Amino acid sequence: MKKLRLWPHILRTSRNEATLWEENTMKLNRRIFLGTSAAAAASLAAPMSFAAGHGKPHVVVVGGGAGGATAARYIAKDSKGEVAVTLIEPTRQYYTCFFSNLYLGGFKEMDDLGHSYGGLAAGGVNVVHDWATGVDREAKTVALAGGGSVSYDKLILSPGIDFVDGAVEGWDLSAQNAMPHAYKGGSQTELLKAQLMAMPEGGTFAMVAPPNPYRCPPGPYERVSMVAHYLKANNPTAKIIVADPKPKFSKMALFQEGWAENYGGMIDWIGEDFGGGNVSVDPAAMTVSIDGEVTKVDVCNVIPAMKAGRIAELAGVTDGNWAPVNAADMSTKADADVYVLGDAAQQGDMPKSGYSANSQAKVCANAVRGALTGSKVFPAKFSNTCWSLIDTDNGVKVGATYEATDEKIAKVDGFISATGEAAELRKATYEESEGWYAGITADMFGA
Amino acid sequence: MRIALTVALALGMSGVAQADGLGDAEKGAKVFTQCKGCHQVGEGAETRIGPHLNGVFGRAAGSLEDVRYSPSMKRMGSDGMVWDAATLDAYIENPRALVSKTRMSFRGIKDAQERSDLLAYLRIYSDNPADIPEAEPTALGTDHDIDPAILAIQGDPEYGEYLASECKTCHQSSGANDGIPSITLWPTEDFVVAMHAYKRKLRPHPVMQMISGRLNDEEIAALAAYFKDLEE
Numbered sequence: 001m002k003k004l005r006l007w008p009h010i011l012r013t014s015r016n017e018a019t020l021w022e023e024n025t026m027k028l029n030r031r032i033f034l035g036t037s038a039a040a041a042a043s044l045a046a047p048m049s050f051a052a053g054h055g056k057p058h059v060v061v062v063g064g065g066a067g068g069a070t071a072a073r074y075i076a077k078d079s080k081g082e083v084a085v086t087l088i089e090p091t092r093q094y095y096t097c098f099f100s101n102l103y104l105g106g107f108k109e110m111d112d113l114g115h116s117y118g119g120l121a122a123g124g125v126n127v128v129h130d131w132a133t134g135v136d137r138e139a140k141t142v143a144l145a146g147g148g149s150v151s152y153d154k155l156i157l158s159p160g161i162d163f164v165d166g167a168v169e170g171w172d173l174s175a176q177n178a179m180p181h182a183y184k185g186g187s188q189t190e191l192l193k194a195q196l197m198a199m200p201e202g203g204t205f206a207m208v209a210p211p212n213p214y215r216c217p218p219g220p221y222e223r224v225s226m227v228a229h230y231l232k233a234n235n236p237t238a239k240i241i242v243a244d245p246k247p248k249f250s251k252m253a254l255f256q257e258g259w260a261e262n263y264g265g266m267i268d269w270i271g272e273d274f275g276g277g278n279v280s281v282d283p284a285a286m287t288v289s290i291d292g293e294v295t296k297v298d299v300c301n302v303i304p305a306m307k308a309g310r311i312a313e314l315a316g317v318t319d320g321n322w323a324p325v326n327a328a329d330m331s332t333k334a335d336a337d338v339y340v341l342g343d344a345a346q347q348g349d350m351p352k353s354g355y356s357a358n359s360q361a362k363v364c365a366n367a368v369r370g371a372l373t374g375s376k377v378f379p380a381k382f383s384n385t386c387w388s389l390i391d392t393d394n395g396v397k398v399g400a401t402y403e404a405t406d407e408k409i410a411k412v413d414g415f416i417s418a419t420g421e422a423a424e425l426r427k428a429t430y431e432e433s434e435g436w437y438a439g440i441t442a443d444m445f446g447a
Numbered sequence: 448m449r450i451a452l453t454v455a456l457a458l459g460m461s462g463v464a465q466a467d468g469l470g471d472a473e474k475g476a477k478v479f480t481q482c483k484g485c486h487q488v489g490e491g492a493e494t495r496i497g498p499h500l501n502g503v504f505g506r507a508a509g510s511l512e513d514v515r516y517s518p519s520m521k522r523m524g525s526d527g528m529v530w531d532a533a534t535l536d537a538y539i540e541n542p543r544a545l546v547s548k549t550r551m552s553f554r555g556i557k558d559a560q561e562r563s564d565l566l567a568y569l570r571i572y573s574d575n576p577a578d579i580p581e582a583e584p585t586a587l588g589t590d591h592d593i594d595p596a597i598l599a600i601q602g603d604p605e606y607g608e609y610l611a612s613e614c615k616t617c618h619q620s621s622g623a624n625d626g627i628p629s630i631t632l633w634p635t636e637d638f639v640v641a642m643h644a645y646k647r648k649l650r651p652h653p654v655m656q657m658i659s660g661r662l663n664d665e666e667i668a669a670l671a672a673y674f675k676d677l678e679e
């Protein structure tokens with residue numbers, strides 16, 4: 001337990017504290033967190049207690065991203081003070097992954113992507129900047145890295161993703177400075193951009209794409225587009241290689257059309273059929289081996305296979321890499337008082353996106369509030385739309401609506417942009433995505 | 448007199464007469480007097496307050512060069528809305544319900560027969576009438592009129608608030624428009640008619656068609672009731 005108390009000063013120093021925490025706890029977490037038994041939690045509870053008091057039901061939300069911030073805000077707002085809401089989130093500024101590719105392409109500044117928790121606090125959410133380090137489901141408490149614990153009536157976990165150990169041969173988290181994933185917001189994104197800008201003339205940018213399922217299915221391919229956009233203007237003889245373990249990917253026809261039209265000859269996508277899944281990297285030598293062929297590269301963006309954020313596993317609500325949930329309210333199959341939202345959830349047909357996490361959070365908030373206060377619970381409705389930018393004023397989108405069945409969240413209806421659309425429409429689609437970004441971030445953070 | 452003659456001539460040349468289920472062009476010529484203050488049609492027609500209406504069937508909305516269209520009309524055009532019997536009928540019935548902030552300050556024609564006659568008249572001046580894209584036969588005529596019973600539904604604002612949470616991922620509750628239009632503080636009738644225009648695919652936008660497609664009449668009424676008073 002002593003070790004836990006050492007962390008906070010490390011944690012508050014950088015934008016991407018999540019990553020630091022991972023580095024620091026990789027070795028520790030199994031031993032310590034799995035040991036957060038009822039007894040350990042009880043001893044932690046003594047110094048600091050957030051138990052809501054006044055007999056109000058208490059909801060604890062872990063993770064202030066697309067799912068967690070939305071859920072906390074909606075429960076606090078809609079219950080009008082009847083439910084106490086505590087949000088546990090280590091970072092003081094949330095940097096969105098959505099639109100981070102546009103930052104790589106030069107369409108957004110880093111500051112455009114940062115959001116504070118001031119609006120949530122003003123809306124009545126008790127925001128605690130700390131890590132949740134364990135969950136005792138019997139005692140219904142969450143342990144904090146800074147010491148102490150918080151007790152809950154209902155617990156909502158929306159911790160996003162972590163990476164599967166050993167997913168890409170030669171890469172682990174200690175290599176993330178040499179070969180960034182840039183798949184969590186903040187400093188990793190900045191690092192990748194800096195490396196892109198420092199590429200020598202005619203250099204090579206490599207991406208190792210992830211296997212399904214992963215957060216933001218079109219994300220890697222929008223990134224390739226944005227990197228190509230940057231290189232076309234600044235380093236036009238540079239090349240992009242993508243090693244992909246999948247035979248096809250989201251919006252593939254749209255991306256491939258866009259790549260051919262705008263970035264002809266620059267992007268070499270190597271799919272599963274051509275050995276794109278047979279990859280290893282050497283971060284010290286800056287080489288990538290694809291199907292036995294070794295290439296020296298200047299930038300290597302490794303996006304490994306993903307799993308639910310570790311706290312879900314520590315809470316014991318995962319099965320394999322993800323946390324199975326009930327579609328009607330996002331409660332876990334393992335525990336009716338623990339809910340999992342967003343990327344970490346295994347829910348059925350919805351893609352892992354910020355939009356999906358936000359949509360699931362509202363269904364969950366309605367159900368949790370109903371369970372605690374007796375307010376009316378309406379049937380679950382979910383939707384998602386993912387926009388991607390291919391080039392300046394060239395936006396495309398894919399979307400669907402979903403409903404809850406006994407078995408899963410099931411797709412109802414959907415649409416996708418068509419190839420060969422008029423420039424006007426593509427521009428309107430891009431402008432709409434800007435509207436969506438403003439809308440969803442206002443919806444998450446309340447300002 | 449002169450109009451009647453032109454009509455007769457045009458009908459004679461094109462030979463499409465009323466085979467397309469539209470109304471009586473001669474009567475339509477009279478209805479067109481309501482439009483004449485702003486629009487011209489026929490030989491030598493020019494854009495005045497409103498765009499000229501030659502060749503309007505089959506033309507993308509807001510697509511004439513040198514016309515200062517409203518941003519909403521432009522948006523409809525780039526979303527893919529083409530003027531055909533169904534979209535014209537909806538626009539003339541209630542311009543704002545189809546194109547929210549249209550600059551056309553005209554209250555609309557409620558009588559379905561009059562609209563049908565008017566369309567028959569306008570159609571004469573569209574090139575090559577045989578190739579004119581038609582709406583689905585089922586959408587022709589008047590069946591997209593919103594049933595007054597639907598407009599009369601009293602929405603449940605509490606349900607509306609829950610349903611509205613889906614909308615707020617894109618439409619800001621502050622009413623700000625950063626690329627997606629504001630939907631707060633609308634009169635309920637306009638709101639309901641606009642949602643049904645998406646649901647019936649008269650308005651072209653795929654996201655909104657999908658979203659409205661699974662909302663029933665009560666749900667649309669509930670949303671209208673909630674958003675009409677939403678102020679932050």
Ligand SMILES: Cc1cc2nc3c(=O)[nH]c(=O)nc-3n(C[C@H](O)[C@H](O)[C@H](O)COP(=O)(O)OP(=O)(O)OC[C@H]3O[C@@H](n4cnc5c(N)ncnc54)[C@H](O)[C@@H]3O)c2cc1C
Pocket residue numbers: 018062063064065066067068088089090091094096097098099100101130131132133158159160161182183184215216219220223309310311341342343344352353354355356357385386387
């Ligand atoms: C490059 C890229 C582009 C993308 N583009 C889009 C897009 O255009 N549209 C879209 O909809 N989605 C997009 N996404 C996906 C989107 O970012 C995620 O799906 C979304 O953020 C998931 O929300 P979440 O709540 O599950 O996790 P997150 O938003 O990642 O939030 C998790 C939060 O939990 C915190 N946390 C983790 N562990 C703990 C712990 N133990 N204790 C306390 N706090 C913890 C983290 O600090 C973090 O703030 C993109 C992603 C990437 C990488």
